[in-house]
Amino acid sequence: MKLQPDKFDVQAITGYGPGWVGVGTERFTHSMVVGSRGDLAPWGAARFEDLGPEHFARLLDLQPEIVIFGSGDRIRFPRPAWLRPLVERGIGLETMDTQAACRTYNVLAQEGRHVAAALLIEASG
Numbered sequence: 001m002k003l004q005p006d007k008f009d010v011q012a013i014t015g016y017g018p019g020w021v022g023v024g025t026e027r028f029t030h031s032m033v034v035g036s037r038g039d040l041a042p043w044g045a046a047r048f049e050d051l052g053p054e055h056f057a058r059l060l061d062l063q064p065e066i067v068i069f070g071s072g073d074r075i076r077f078p079r080p081a082w083l084r085p086l087v088e089r090g091i092g093l094e095t096m097d098t099q100a101a102c103r104t105y106n107v108l109a110q111e112g113r114h115v116a117a118a119l120l121i122e123a124s125g
Contacts, residue, residue, distance in 0.1 A: 010036045010109045013102040018073070019123055021102060034117045035062050036109035047122055048072055053082040055118070056093075060085055064116040066092040066108065070101030072120045 013034060015022035020029050023040060031043035039062055045051045048071060056078060059067050067086060069078065077095050086093055096104065098119050105117035 011038050013106055016099055016102045021119055021121055031121045032119050036115045048076050056082045057085055059116055062116045065114045068101045068105050068117045069095045070098030070119040071095055072098055072122045
């Protein structure tokens with residue numbers, strides 16, 4: 001699916017599909033962290049089962065107001081202990097499937113919120 005925002009002054013997710021996410025003009029097939037202030041980095045997990053506390057701890061460096069966790073093609077929740085450092089700093093986290101996370105990230109970023117999307121992009125089919 002291609003996403004077409006009216007106007008973006010922040011980094012936008014421009015499309016997504018099975019096994020990929022587009023940011024600007026680039027297409028990524030590996031898990032990514034996307035920040036509304038221009039942050040873009042690999043997230044280092046190919047499957048939900050690869051995730052651990054270190055993946056969520058990395059998000060602290062971005063100092064977002066909220067993290068949108070895209071858990072792949074279905075909703076899966078991280079262990080609460082993995083989120084403790086975020087909670088202790090007052091950073092909210094919402095979990096949804098990756099496609100919904102892409103849409104939600106764009107809405108929040110366009111509103112001027114400092115948001116980070118941690119997107120699990122699993123290999124398709």
